[in-house]
Amino acid sequence: MPERPAVSADAPSYPHDLLVQEVRETRQRARLGGGFYAVAAALVFSVVGFGEPWRLVGLGVVGLLAGLALLRVLLPLSVAPDPREARRYRVAVWTIVLLTTVVWGALSAWARVALPEPAPLIALLFSGASGMALAHTLCMRRLPSALAILAVMLPSLAMLWREVAVAVGVTWLVYTAYMLAVMLRSHREYWTRLGLEAQLRHQRDGFERQSRADGLTGLANRREFQDALERAIIDARDGQPLSLLILDIDHFKRVNDSFGHAAGDACLAVFAERLERAFPPPAPVCARLGGEEFAVVLRDDANGAHARAEAFRGALASAPMTFDGLDETITVSIGCSIFDPARHTETELLYRDADAALYRAKSGGRNRTEHARAAG
Numbered sequence: 164m165p166e167r168p169a170v171s172a173d174a175p176s177y178p179h180d181l182l183v184q185e186v187r188e189t190r191q192r193a194r195l196g197g198g199f200y201a202v203a204a205a206l207v208f209s210v211v212g213f214g215e216p217w218r219l220v221g222l223g224v225v226g227l228l229a230g231l232a233l234l235r236v237l238l239p240l241s242v243a244p245d246p247r248e249a250r251r252y253r254v255a256v257w258t259i260v261l262l263t264t265v266v267w268g269a270l271s272a273w274a275r276v277a278l279p280e281p282a283p284l285i286a287l288l289f290s291g292a293s294g295m296a297l298a299h300t301l302c303m304r305r306l307p308s309a310l311a312i313l314a315v316m317l318p319s320l321a322m323l324w325r326e327v328a329v330a331v332g333v334t335w336l337v338y339t340a341y342m343l344a345v346m347l348r349s350h351r352e353y354w355t356r357l358g359l360e361a362q363l364r365h366q367r368d369g370f371e372r373q374s375r376a377d378g379l380t381g382l383a384n385r386r387e388f389q390d391a392l393e394r395a396i397i398d399a400r401d402g403q404p405l406s407l408l409i410l411d412i413d414h415f416k417r418v419n420d421s422f423g424h425a426a427g428d429a430c431l432a433v434f435a436e437r438l439e440r441a442f443p444p445p446a447p448v449c450a451r452l453g454g455e456e457f458a459v460v461l462r463d464d465a466n467g468a469h470a471r472a473e474a475f476r477g478a479l480a481s482a483p484m485t486f487d488g489l490d491e492t493i494t495v496s497i498g499c500s501i502f503d504p505a506r507h508t509e510t511e512l513l514y515r516d517a518d519a520a521l522y523r524a525k526s527g528g529r530n531r532t533e534h535a536r537a538a539g
C-alpha cells in the first residue's frame with residue numbers, strides 16, 4: 164500500500180466525482196453507526212432500571228441519541244448531487260456525528276460519577292468500541308474524525324484519571340492516541356483507494372473512447388458509426404430528416420503506389436480533417452469505415468444532403484490537397500441515401516442504398532455524387 168494518498172481531499176484539483184463518492188460513502192457509513200449509540204445508552208440505563216432519580220435523564224439521552232440516529236438516516240441526498248449539495252450534506256452529516264459523539268462522551272463521563280456499576284463499565288466499553296469504529300470507518304475527513312474520536316474518549320479519560328487511577332487514565336490516553344493513529348492511516352488508505360478507482364475509471368473511459376475511434380484519423384470507427392446510425396434512425400422515425408453519405412477516395416491505390424504507404428496514410432488523415440471541417444460534429448457523425456471509405460450521418464433532407472455533399476466534393480476536386488509534403492488533387496465519389504421509414508426498416512438497408520449509389524458514382528466515372536434510387 165503506497166504511503167501517500169493518490170489523491171487528497173484537500174487538493175485544489177479534487178474532482179467532483181470524488182466529492183460525490185466521498186459523500187455517498189460517508190452517508191452509507193454514518194447511517195449504519197448512529198443506532199448503536201442509542202442502543203448503548205439504553206443498555207447503560209436499563210441496568211439501573213430507568214428508575215428514579217435517573218429516569219428523566221435516561222429517557223432524554225436515549226431519545227436524543229435515537230433522534231440523531233434517525234436524522235442520519237433521513238438526511239436527504241439526491242442520486243446525482245451537484246457540488247453545492249454534496250458539500251452541504253457533508254457539513255450536515257458531520258455535524259450530526261459530532262453532536263452524537265459529544266452527547267455520548269458527556270453521558271459516559273457522567274455515568275462514571277452518577278451511576279452504579281456496571282453502568283459506567285458499559286459506557287466505557289462502548290466509548291472504546293465507538294472510538295475505534297470512528298477511526299476505521301468515518302476516516303474521510305481528518306479534522307472532524309479526530310474531533311469525534313476525542314469527543315467520545317476525552318471525557319472518560321478525565322474521569323478515569325481523577326476517579327479511578329492515573330495509570331488507568333494514562334492507559335486510556337494511549338488508547339486514544341492509538342485510535343488517532345489508526346484514523347490517520349485509514350484516511351490515507353481511503354484516499355489512495357479513491358484515487359486508484361478514479362484512475363481506473365479514467366483508463367476505462369479512455370479505452371472505451373479508443374475502441375470507438377479510428378486509430379489513423381481519429382474519426383468514429385465502424386462500430387461507432389453503426390451505433391450513431393442506429394441512434395439517428397430512432398430520431399428519424401420521430402420525423403427528423405436523416406441522410407447517409409458514403410464517400411470513397413478515387414484511385415487511392417495510385418497514391419500508395421506513387422508515393423508510398425506513409426503518404427497514403429497522411430492523405431487519409433488530411434482527407435478526414437477536411438471531411439470533419441465540412442461536416443462538423445456532433446450533429447453530423449463522420450466515420451472511417453475502413454481503407455479509403457468514409458461515411459457521414461447527416462441530419463439533413465435530400466436537398467440539404469445533396470448540396471453539402473456536392474460542396475465538399477467540388478471543393479476537394481478544385482484545389483490540390485497538401486499531405487506529406489505533396490500537393491495532389493484528390494477526388495472522391497459519394498453515394499447518398501435518404502432515410503425512408505417505409506423502406507428502411509433496418510439500418511443495413513439504408514447503408515446498402517448508399518453503397519449502391521456509391522457504386523454507380525464509381526462506375527459512372529468517379530468524382531460525382533449519386534443518390535439512391537427510390538426502388539433500390
Ligand SMILES: Nc1nc2c(ncn2[C@@H]2O[C@H](COP(=O)(O)OP(=O)(O)OP(=O)(O)O)[C@@H](O)[C@H]2O)c(=O)[nH]1
Nearest residue numbers: 411412413414415416417419424425427428454455
Ligand atoms: N496508406 C494506406 N492505404 C490503405 C489503407 N487501407 C487501404 N489502403 C489501400 O487503399 C487502396 C484501395 O484500392 P482500391 O480498392 O483498388 O481502390 P482505389 O484505388 O481507390 O480505386 P477506386 O476506389 O475504384 O477509385 C489499396 O491499395 C489499399 O492497400 C490504409 O490504412 N493506409
